[in-house]
């Protein structure tokens with residue numbers, strides 16, 4: 001963000017980015033709390049400056065109180081707020097006026113935050129939560145650190161967060177993300193580089209879903225060929241086929257080592273054995289079977305977009321895997337990168353980017369927050385869902401869904417985002433502890449409802 005802002009300042013030295021940021025904050029404040037007093041809590045830096053200029057705009061129309069938590073704040077902002085009629089209060093005054101406030105604007109710390117809050121501010125943040133007064137945070141809930149998902153100490157819990165130009169890691173990575181409330185990404189004329197972070201929304205998934213056209217046949221829909229499951233994990237084969245068929249594969253071919261009778265009893269439309277296909281799924285439920293390398297190399301010969309899951313991830317060919325989708329969870333990603341699981345959990349963005357850049361494949365990192373990185377560095381977050389899907393077998397279903405989407409022609413990153421999102425959406429629409437096969441059975445109705453309004 002700082003580099004992107006510098007580009008704007010170099011091009012246009014007099015640009016008033018703070019004025020634009022403050023105007024966006026004031027606009028959202030007016031939308032979420034149209035009347036009543038506003039209490040603006042101000043820190044020592046430019047985040048406080050945004051808050052003070054927003055206070056000045058709001059004070060034209062309604063009572064505004066300003067608490068300078070460090071005793072001072074952005075000088076020009078302070079002058080503007082004063083002139084517009086805002087009233088300065090101290091820590092005691094801030095706590096007293098809380099009960100009569102319709103909204104608190106948290107402009108204590110932003111990009112410059114080292115994490116945590118000074119004691120008086122931490123106490124105030126708790127009081128906001130106890131009094132159930134909604135908090136609108138400027139850029140990020142103060143106390144968080146912009147490029148981290150961890151909670152370094154006390155922080156505000158926002159109902160709304162207005163951030164600028166692009167999402168930051170703290171907005172999307174748990175547990176920090178849950179402190180941000182509803183996110184508003186304001187355009188203040190700062191262009192962020194392409195290697196950025198985006199959050200997919202339900203409407204994107206509906207739009208990107210490969211709904212069959214009037215003339216589509218099973219080959220146009222996409223044939224997915226699955227080498228999944230093993231003697232030890234026969235269920236994984238069934239779950240991947242369930243994912244593939246319930247998300248609309250034109251045909252599922254099964255080439256793995258699980259008895260065909262078992263597959264056909266559950267999924268009679270499955271075709272057993274190799275044949276024409278548009279995408280492959282490998283690895284789910286292989287366990288530590290011998291011959292993984294050979295099977296992955298064999299898949300490579302098909303020259304098809306491939307989903308690589310679970311144990312197949314450890315037998316990746318050395319060459320660039322353009323068009324492939326790797327689907328590790330944190331533990332698998334850690335093993336692939338030679339680091340610890342806790343390192344991946346603390347730095348998911350850089351880790352998922354590293355594997356994508358290094359392999360040439362798109363990488364879907366599964367977990368509470370699901371990230372899809374492209375080799376370019378761009379990361380797209382899947383739509384979030386309830387934690388009910390954190391269950392053995394969900395990943396197998398997901399691999400099957402992603403195989404169907406690759407076979408339908410979606411690029412690997414998009415197949416990862418759409419697959420992970422549709423599973424989350426299905427779980428959100430069917431709350432409760434559904435086992436993964438039963439949730440897979442709910443995919444058709446979820447997809448039908450999702451795409452109904454999307455114009456086919």
Ligand SMILES: NC(=O)C1=CN([C@@H]2O[C@H](COP(=O)(O)OP(=O)(O)OC[C@H]3O[C@@H](n4cnc5c(N)ncnc54)[C@H](O)[C@@H]3O)[C@@H](O)[C@H]2O)[C@@H](O)CC1
Pocket residue numbers: 005017018019021043044045046047048050108109110111112113114115116117118138139164
């Ligand atoms: N750079 C720009 O051009 C723009 C910046 N904007 C705003 O400016 C913010 C960044 O401003 P700053 O760089 O001044 O940084 P901040 O306003 O986040 O705060 C920096 C100050 O807080 C202190 N601090 C950090 N962590 C602390 C802690 N835990 N406890 C107590 N004090 C702590 C630092 O020592 C420093 O004095 C952005 O978040 C955004 O709100 C916007 O106005 C848009 C344009």
Ligand SMILES: [K+]
Pocket residue numbers: 047106107108109110137138139140141142
């Ligand atoms: K803030």
